[in-house]
Amino acid sequence: MHLPKAELHLHIEGTLEPELAFALAERNGVTLPYASTEELRAAYEFDDLQSFLDLYYALMAVLRTEEDFAELADAYLARAAAQGVRHAEIFFDPQAHTARGVPIGTVIEGLGRALERSEESHGVSTRLILCFLRDLSAESALGTLDAARPYLHRISAVGLDSAEVGHPPAKFREVYEAATALGLRKVAHAGEEGPPEYIREALDVLGVERIDHGLRCMEDPELVARLVADRVPLTLCPLSNVRLRTVDRLADHPLPAMLAAGLHCTVNSDDPAYFGGYAGDNFDAVREALALGPEQLRTLARNSFEAAFLDDDEERRARYLAEVEAYTFD
Numbered sequence: 148m149h150l151p152k153a154e155l156h157l158h159i160e161g162t163l164e165p166e167l168a169f170a171l172a173e174r175n176g177v178t179l180p181y182a183s184t185e186e187l188r189a190a191y192e193f194d195d196l197q198s199f200l201d202l203y204y205a206l207m208a209v210l211r212t213e214e215d216f217a218e219l220a221d222a223y224l225a226r227a228a229a230q231g232v233r234h235a236e237i238f239f240d241p242q243a244h245t246a247r248g249v250p251i252g253t254v255i256e257g258l259g260r261a262l263e264r265s266e267e268s269h270g271v272s273t274r275l276i277l278c279f280l281r282d283l284s285a286e287s288a289l290g291t292l293d294a295a296r297p298y299l300h301r302i303s304a305v306g307l308d309s310a311e312v313g314h315p316p317a318k319f320r321e322v323y324e325a326a327t328a329l330g331l332r333k334v335a336h337a338g339e340e341g342p343p344e345y346i347r348e349a350l351d352v353l354g355v356e357r358i359d360h361g362l363r364c365m366e367d368p369e370l371v372a373r374l375v376a377d378r379v380p381l382t383l384c385p386l387s388n389v390r391l392r393t394v395d396r397l398a399d400h401p402l403p404a405m406l407a408a409g410l411h412c413t414v415n416s417d418d419p420a421y422f423g424g425y426a427g428d429n430f431d432a433v434r435e436a437l438a439l440g441p442e443q444l445r446t447l448a449r450n451s452f453e454a455a456f457l458d459d460d461e462e463r464r465a466r467y468l469a470e471v472e473a474y475t476f477d
């Protein structure tokens with residue numbers, strides 16, 4: 148769907164399509180344990196979180212140079228633009244790369260190179276969000292933020308991702324305080340697999356401004372009331388929820404109930420190469436499976452721009468919002 152929208156929940160490592168993975172593997176002399184793009188494409192049909200993570204981390208081995216990261220981001224931005232994305236706030240996981248011996252500067256400068264030419268190349272404005280892997284230690288997160296200091300001009304916010312259960316937000320209090328002191332905005336994954344309490348902790352202990360996923364708030368009416376009253380944006384990823392079995396079928400997704408409750412929902416793609424589609428595909432899928440009407444779809448798009456970190460460019464936000472109002476559905 149070409150409805151103008153902002154993508155607010157997108158892991159750049161999760162946009163690596165099989166064709167690019169093979170091209171980069173060849174260029175960098177990395178041997179992938181797959182004979183062909185077809186065989187690799189078949190591996191993308193995983194059926195649980197662990198097989199997804201195994202594949203996800205195995206394929207990262209092909210990303211070595213600044214040029215690799217720039218190509219990855221450029222390919223995503225081209226796809227996103229073709230599906231109506233006008234603004235993208237992009238997550239990256241520096242620890243997944245530094246652990247393989249790739250310097251953080253290579254990652255950030257490579258991504259930054261693609262992002263800084265994105266408006267001209269694709270008509271998409273961008274922000275970059277540095278995420279900490281929550282299954283690693285708080286010390287590792289602090290070290291990562293420290294290593295990113297020379298590149299802060301390229302970074303708008305920090306986030307928290309990877310395996311949620313057993314790694315509550317409070318574990319990262321100190322690094323979020325440090326990020327606040329550096330003037331960075333804050334988001335965190337919470338309430339995808341973890342309990343509603345993790346959403347509260349992300350708000351109260353980490354001071355986040357948006358919750359990534361947040362689905363499980365629906366188990367806690369008091370929390371829902373608070374999220375509505377404070378207009379806390381939730382970055383939902385419907386196709387991801389189905390692939391990772393957070394919901395059984397898209398038709399069971401709580402999005403309509405969440406919208407009806409007045410929650411500030413947005414629709415995003417998470418790891419689109421792996422989860423069956425980009426932002427526009429997610430909009431198409433929920434429109435079909437949940438019978439969302441034009442006004443609900445328009446609300447989702449409006450919400451995405453309202454939740455975007457565009458406070459330093461309100462003129463642009465207003466322009467995007469006007470595009471949403473002017474859009475005609477087919």
Ligand SMILES: [Zn+2]
Nearest residue numbers: 158308336417
């Ligand atoms: Zn995510």
